[in-house]
Amino acid sequence: xxxxxxxxxxxxxxxxxxxxxxxxxxxxxxxxxxxxxxxxxxxxxxxxxxxxxxxxxxxxxxxxxxxxxxxxxxxxxxxxxxxxxxxxxxxxxxxxxxxxxxxxxxxxxxxxxxxxxxxxxxxxxxxxxxxxxxxxxxxxxxxxxxxxxxxxxxxxxxxxxxxxxxxxxxxxxxxxxxxxxxxxxxxxxxxxxxxxxxxxxxxxxxxxxxxxxxxxxxxxxxxxxxxxxxxxxxxxxxxxxxxxxxxxxxxxxxxxxxxxxxxxxxxxxxxxxxxxxxxxxxxxxxxxxxxxxxxxxxxxxxxxxxxxxxxxxxxxxxxxxxxxxxxxxxxxxxxxxxxxxxxxxxxxxxxxxxxxxxxxxxxxxxxxxxxxxxxxxxxxxxxxxxxxxxxxxxxxxxxxxxxxxxxxxxxxxxxxxxxxxxxxxxxxxxxxxxxxxxxx
Amino acid sequence: xxxxxxxxxxxxxxxxxxxxxxxxxxxxxxxxxxxxxxxxxxxxxxxxxxxxxxxxxxxxxxxxxxxxxxxxxxxxxxxxxxxxxxxxxxxxxxxxxxxxxxxxxxxxxxxxxxxxxxxxxxxxxxxxxxxxxxxxxxxxxxxxxxxxxxxxxxxxxxxxxxxxxxxxxxxxxxxxxxxxxxxxxxxxxxxxxxxxxxxxxxxxxxxxxxxxxxxxxxxxxxxxxxxxxxxxxxxxxxxxxxx
Numbered sequence: 001x002x003x004x005x006x007x008x009x010x011x012x013x014x015x016x017x018x019x020x021x022x023x024x025x026x027x028x029x030x031x032x033x034x035x036x037x038x039x040x041x042x043x044x045x046x047x048x049x050x051x052x053x054x055x056x057x058x059x060x061x062x063x064x065x066x067x068x069x070x071x072x073x074x075x076x077x078x079x080x081x082x083x084x085x086x087x088x089x090x091x092x093x094x095x096x097x098x099x100x101x102x103x104x105x106x107x108x109x110x111x112x113x114x115x116x117x118x119x120x121x122x123x124x125x126x127x128x129x130x131x132x133x134x135x136x137x138x139x140x141x142x143x144x145x146x147x148x149x150x151x152x153x154x155x156x157x158x159x160x161x162x163x164x165x166x167x168x169x170x171x172x173x174x175x176x177x178x179x180x181x182x183x184x185x186x187x188x189x190x191x192x193x194x195x196x197x198x199x200x201x202x203x204x205x206x207x208x209x210x211x212x213x214x215x216x217x218x219x220x221x222x223x224x225x226x227x228x229x230x231x232x233x234x235x236x237x238x239x240x241x242x243x244x245x246x247x248x249x250x251x252x253x254x255x256x257x258x259x260x261x262x263x264x265x266x267x268x269x270x271x272x273x274x275x276x277x278x279x280x281x282x283x284x285x286x287x288x289x290x291x292x293x294x295x296x297x298x299x300x301x302x303x304x305x306x307x308x309x310x311x312x313x314x315x316x317x318x319x320x321x322x323x324x325x326x327x328x329x330x331x332x333x334x335x336x337x338x339x340x341x342x343x344x345x346x347x348x349x350x351x352x353x354x355x356x357x358x359x360x361x362x363x364x365x366x367x368x369x370x371x372x373x374x375x376x377x378x379x380x381x382x383x384x385x386x387x388x389x390x391x392x393x394x395x396x397x398x399x400x401x402x403x404x405x406x407x408x409x410x411x412x413x414x415x416x417x418x419x420x421x422x423x424x425x426x427x428x429x430x431x432x433x434x435x436x437x438x439x440x
Numbered sequence: 441x442x443x444x445x446x447x448x449x450x451x452x453x454x455x456x457x458x459x460x461x462x463x464x465x466x467x468x469x470x471x472x473x474x475x476x477x478x479x480x481x482x483x484x485x486x487x488x489x490x491x492x493x494x495x496x497x498x499x500x501x502x503x504x505x506x507x508x509x510x511x512x513x514x515x516x517x518x519x520x521x522x523x524x525x526x527x528x529x530x531x532x533x534x535x536x537x538x539x540x541x542x543x544x545x546x547x548x549x550x551x552x553x554x555x556x557x558x559x560x561x562x563x564x565x566x567x568x569x570x571x572x573x574x575x576x577x578x579x580x581x582x583x584x585x586x587x588x589x590x591x592x593x594x595x596x597x598x599x600x601x602x603x604x605x606x607x608x609x610x611x612x613x614x615x616x617x618x619x620x621x622x623x624x625x626x627x628x629x630x631x632x633x634x635x636x637x638x639x640x641x642x643x644x645x646x647x648x649x650x651x652x653x654x655x656x657x658x659x660x661x662x663x664x665x666x667x668x669x670x671x672x673x674x675x676x677x678x679x680x681x682x683x
Contacts, residue, residue, distance in 0.1 A: 003546040010531065010542045017533035017574070232529035237587075240493045240523040241546050242515065 003243035004251055011255020015225055016262075020331075024217070025263040032270035036277030045138075054142055055080040057096040059087065059106045066112035070150070074105075077149045096128055103127045103143045118158060123147070184385065207380035208353050211310060212346060213267050215373055218260035218314050219321035219342045220335075225256055226325025227334035245411040252325075253318045253407070260314065302383040309375040309392055312399040316372040319406040320345070326414060349374035352381060357391070372399035445507070446471055446598050446629045447492065452501035454487050454653075461487045463653040465501070469598075469631050469646075474624055476644035477633040478677065484653040485633035486526060489602050492631065493523035506597055519547075522596040526603045526633075528587045532576035536567055536586045539575065540593065547594040561593035564619050566612070580607045588616050592623050599623060601632040605639060617643050637673040649677055656680055 015021045056079050060067050075081050082099060084092040089106065096104040106124040114121045125147065127140045159168040179191035188195060229235035238248060320342060328334035348367040351360060357368050357378060368374045375395035382389040447469035454462040462484045469475040477485045490496040491503060494514040503510045505517050531539055537558065544557040562571050565585045575583065584607050591599055604620065605613040620630055620643065634640050640647055641661045648658040657664060657680045661673060668679040 006542040006545040010534065010539075013538065014531050014533045232532065233525065233527050234529045234531060236495060236525050237523065237528050239495060240518060240521070241543070242519040243546060244515070 003241060004247050004254075007243065007248065007251030008254045008258075011225060011251055012258055015221060015255060015259045018224075018228075020224060021221060021259065024220075025259070025266055029266045029270040029273070032274035033277055036274040040277050043138075053080050054078065054139065054146065055082060055099070055101045056103045056105055056143065057082045057084050057092060057099065057101045059084045059089065059092050059104065061109045062107050062111035064112035066115055067107050070107065070111070070154070073150050073153060074146065077146050077153070079143075079146050093126060093128075096126070101128060102139050115154075115158070118162075207306075208350065208377045210264065210268060210271075211313065211373065211376055212350065214260055214264040214314060215317040215346060216342065217263050217267075218256055219317045219324075220338055221260050221263075222252060222256035222318045222321025223325035223328070223334040223338050224331055225252055226322050227328040227331045228325075230326070230328065231330040239414070245414040246407070249319075249322055249407055249411050249414065252322050253315060256318050256321065257314055260318070298383040299387050302379070302387040305388060305392055305396070306376060306379045306383060308396055309372075309379050309399065312396060312403060313373040313376050316399060316403045316406065317342070319403050319410065323406065323410045323413075326410060345371060346373055349377050352377040356381070369395070372402060375399060444471055445469075446473070446505065447475070447631060448502070448504045449488075450502040452488070452491065452503055453499045454484075454491065454496065455499045461653055462491075462498075462501075465650070465653065465655055467648050467655055467658055469629060471629055472624055472627070473646055474620065474630045474632065474644045476640040476647035477631065477650055478635075478637065478640055478647055478673070479633075479650035480635075483650045485650055486602055488650070489523070489600050489631065489633060492598075493521065493600050494518055495523075520597040522591040522594050522599050524587055524591040524599070524601045524604055526606060530575040530578065530583050530586065533574055535574055536565065536571040536578070536582075537562065539586065540565075540571075540590060543590050544593065557593045557595075561589040564592060565589035566615055581609060581612055584608055585612060585616070588619065592619060592628075595623075595626070596628060599628060599630045599632075601630060603634055604632055605634070605636065613639070637677065641673045647673070649680055651681065 056074070058071055058074070058081050060071060060083070071081055082101060084095065084104070087095060092104055104126040106126070108122050108124065111121050125143070127143065155172065156168040159166065159171055163171075181188045181190055181192045181195050183195065229238065239245070321338070324337045324341060325334050328337060348364065349371050351364065351368060352374060357365055357374075360368065369391065372395070375392050378389060378395070379392045382392070445468055449468065450466045452462050452465040453460065465484065465488060477488060479485050487496065491498050491510060492505060494510055494517055497511055506520055508516045510517060534542070540558045540561045541554065544554040544561070548554045548557060565571060565588070567582060567585060570578070570582065575586065578586065588601075588604055591601065599620075601620070605616050608616060617639065620632070624630060632644070644661060646658070646660050647664065648655045650656070659667070664673065664676050665671065668676045670676045670679060
């Protein structure tokens, strides 16, 4: 173990100073806020456009007192109305586009007659899209909103005519439902959908996404770090030092994990900034966990179990990265192998985002349980309801054993003789594949 | 157990699949010697040195360093040797000083030994202030000098140097030769390979010609030249091949 500390130091310094690594690490903290800012700007523009004067052109085919009053109602609830006169639909559409109107409304003949008989009336709305941006969507939503308000006023007027002493709102929505959810014996003042949404977003999605990003980065960092040793011909020298193969691997594992966790923290900061900026711009409530606060938090041992399963998943992915890097004579080959091997390994555990493991068919369940990255995801999903899920308790020693097995197997191939043979085979296979594709 | 003979090789065979790279190589290196392996490309020089450096396993034969078996006692051997590969690379993002310091901490326990080794290596490399620069900014010659310094700073009982002066200009090549000689005068032994016959003639106390995986001649430089009545090792090598 004497050489472990300097070797870890070498790994961390060499990785953190490598542009291929640090650009990848710094990227999210710059990119996410920029994307968030762009979304926020677009959302603000949409809101401003929706708040501003909305011009619509109207074709009044009914030409009755009621239709004219309806048009005047539209003006009162916030629309600037241009009368299309006796233009045909095609002419009116062209004219509306030219005049900068956001929509063309067509009041069909029989509007007044239908209302008199308490029937439904048809209004056709031709929304004029000038771009696919947020602004355009915001404006169209605002037009829809104004029409909704006008419809409410119309319905209130009609109800008042039939039953002058009745609150129109009661007739429209006679049931006043207040929803509660019972979780672990506690009554929470929120509908189950909202609780489910928060659990899924907070634990079932955020944790898996975070883990997926860390797991992918750790595998990539470890693979790159090891492949670079082959590419730069430094591994040969390293293997003649008085340190065990296991220590060399452990140093790679620890160095890559330290850098990946650092990258994970930067990613999380970037991701939070993205949410803060983009959702803030959209005017959405950023407060997470509102109704969930009424639930007792998971006990500390749940968090310990989550952390342990997460650390083991990261170490497992690192060991895979080291194996792939060792088998690659250069970084490019390592990148190709990562795509082919690591992503399919991660995929089964991502199924947990969409469904609980028990609801999956048995073969898929077996695959999910075989992958150590599944356990932190299961834990994150279950910890609110079951503090110590049995499958995670079994999964921890399993993940540790599998990681050690991968490390042991890797230390066995970490001799130049075996590595060169394996690297040569992979290179030849890759070249054959490439030649085959070129021939095709 | 260790004995006084530094390297002892008998009947060494190394096969890569169907290719026989070494076919019954035998020689020995004694304490305080600079032993040169000379031969054309593909003769088996690097394979021999890699086996001595515990990187490759012999197919058959007897290979011992300071009495330790290269197959069974590889970890003990790694504490006594240092190896300089012909195409040894460097860590691009570390400075020369950081690299030497990391290697020194692997070999030495005490802080004082580490500092002394790094200072010595920095002096050997002759890089001056550039030792504090990242190694990706080094020229090929500078990288070679830092690797030579790394290989010798650990004061190995046996330094295994594959083409130690490859890529160096005449001044730096001479500098490295002087360092190798000093290493031997301080009690170390060296086995090296080289294409440069002149270098071997002036540097090595003993040498072996290797061709197609076999040792075809072994002796002191002057002895070899006298035997074939030639003025330099290059002529001697060609003469051996003719016969």
